[in-house]
Amino acid sequence: MRAHGPGKAPEAPLATLAKIKSAQRLVAVDRKAQALGLKPGMTLTDARARHPSLVTFDADARAEAETLSHIADWCRRFTPLAALDAPEGIILDVSGAAHLFGGETKLLTEIEAQLEAQGFHARAALAPTPEAAWALARFGTRQILPEDEKERRRVLGELPLAALRLDEKTIADLAQAGLRRIGDILLRPRAPIAARFGSTLHARLDALQGLTKSAISPRFEAPAYVAERRFLDCIMRREDIEATIASLAQDLALMLTRHGEGARRLEVNLFRVDGMVKHIETGTSRPLRDPQAIARLFRERIEAIGQTDETDPLDAGFGFDVIRLAALTVERKDQEQTGWDTSSCVNETADLAALIDRLGARLGLRRVTRLAFNDTHIPEFAVAAMPAAEGNRTSRAYHLQQPASNNFEANSNGVEKGLAQRPIRLLQHPEPIETIASVPDGPPLRFRWRRVMHEVTAIEGPERIAPEWWKNETALTRDYFRAEDSEGQRFWLFREGLFNRETARPRWFMHGFFA
């Protein structure tokens, strides 16, 4: 499969170049160059000697891989299971899908024709195993492996040994022994060949014949449920696309209801006529099968995409001809009683879950969070923001600790009991401050934070938080202080490092704020 240059077909033969084995060699050639007898692997000097008119480009492996993955995505219109077979192949699992396109022959013709229309020259072949299809597409004279056992052996036997994907040395060795076609080794006893050329040869041969099964690894997992629409005339207006998604959601909801399941992860694939495929994915906080809610989530997603790309959020180009809605992950969802008591508690939680879904669809689910407590004393790690959609309600309560402070007597007075010793707002990263203290390991008298000097009028501390030595040996002990400045603003500061024991110059940081 090779790409023409953009625009009209060029007149001169084309080839791409790369440096292989310390020589500039052809990597790929176009049809015209092929007709002239140029082959991949040839050195540039040889090729130029034969045809001075040859036009060459540097091979761009990354761009080629990207193009191939785009083609693989495009192929998902035929089946959800499409796997990359680098550097130049794509393997599709079309079991049970061929009849949707009018049979196997028609499917192959359609794939080839549509790729040709996009400017790719492709050869498609169909066989019961990926290996046989691989061999047929590259070396076969027929596109489809015959059903009949005898005929099949004949077709496979005609293939050259290169169809077994062996390395060049083995093929050359086999050729020296007079073995050139698969038919040559099919009928020979296995043991002597295996002894001389290794066991790979027969493993490949068995796979080719379908005696052993092998699987492909698709680029994307097969979704649990899929609903799709195909259009003769492409649609491009956003309203039409959203309406299509809404009606697909109805179809999907029927399937989900029948199986008693709800979707947790949904995806819309928009197949553009020129081969581009657009994926829009969204997640939910609870199993969902309400078609209106699904449609609304995708409306929000499209809106969110539109905010980053004002001009054309869906980038419709010449329009989409296939739109597919898939439930990627599903969970069991029991039938709910609806419509009896609208003010019930169930409705309230559903209401909140719907809100979380809507916000998540617009901002991304990771941006809608709940607080989860971790078992650590290090303040910034004691709480983690977990995506609310994960529904993790097992957050532990924070244990109120009494600090071992030098002001303990005042605490025991009772008045200060339950005093807020943790700030209401915590900086994401502690910020260094300059402090002036009477003694190096004493509390600060004044400090400068963000260029403003604060005079400390009241202070409490230290609350000593030791580092987690089992995780990080270089971390230093922190002494936390609660300080109030002359304006009544209350801060949470800490000194990092114990004076003279851990460090000679302890550093000070601002970490949080009290109300």
Place this chain on the structure above:
Amino acid sequence: MSQGGSSEVLEFLREKIARIEADGSEGAGFARPAAPARISLGESLGENFSLDRVLQGGLTRGALYEIVAGRPGDGAAASGFALALAARFAAQNSKAGASIVWISEDFAGRENGLPYGPGLQLHGIDPARLVLVHALNAKESLWCMEEALRCKAVAAVIMDLWNAEKSYDLVASRRLVLAAQKSGTPGLLLAAGMAGKAASLSTAAKTRFEIFSGKGLQLASAGSRMPLPGLAAWSVRIAKARAGPEASGFDRDKVFAVFWDHEEACFRDAFSLALASHSRDRPGRPADARARSWQSA
């Protein structure tokens, strides 16, 4: 027309405006609309808290309130005040365990930090109730706020907007007010970065509080010369009150010194601090149990 007559006319017009403000329609005849339930800020017994008196009984659900920092460093104090208001709303919500939604613009989060779970718990808010939304910018925050305000299952929505001047205007605030009125969910706009500009905003919000961090009651320390920092305390100025009975006749310049009783989850006047703190000292106080039952609810 006599003096008394004109005041009657004024009274009538005020009532009419209040009705239009409340439900968007002029209302038929002279039937007084049912006064919306008030959420008192002080102890549930009510009338003896200064802010409650000025606000004619407290705040109403289904309205938008603005909390503006008084000085550049008062962002945290304003946050604490907003959280305290949210706690009052949550405590007097009929649905047990209704969530509080905190929408944080990314810049505000970097500048002033994010709400910290253990601190919230000590402030009287159950962190498990908090839904924290990280919005990219002010525009996105406003959209989130409107969505959240439409949700009936939420006890209160707080939006932490760093620079309210740019995108938050009369139209934006009106949208929020309408969403809040429809669902009966209160909205709290926290403008921590707008220090000292409380007078310049023109919005549809019901009440605007200007918050200065106040000196709490500092206790003498046993070990050192410096006293201990006090409890959460604020100096509150009501910069604006729109509509409702409290709209007329409040003193714009009066500053209320209040503090937050995180155990009872209610506000108190600062002058009664000494009394309150001594009475809180008794062993086996039933209020502890009450506070706990509220937190676990």
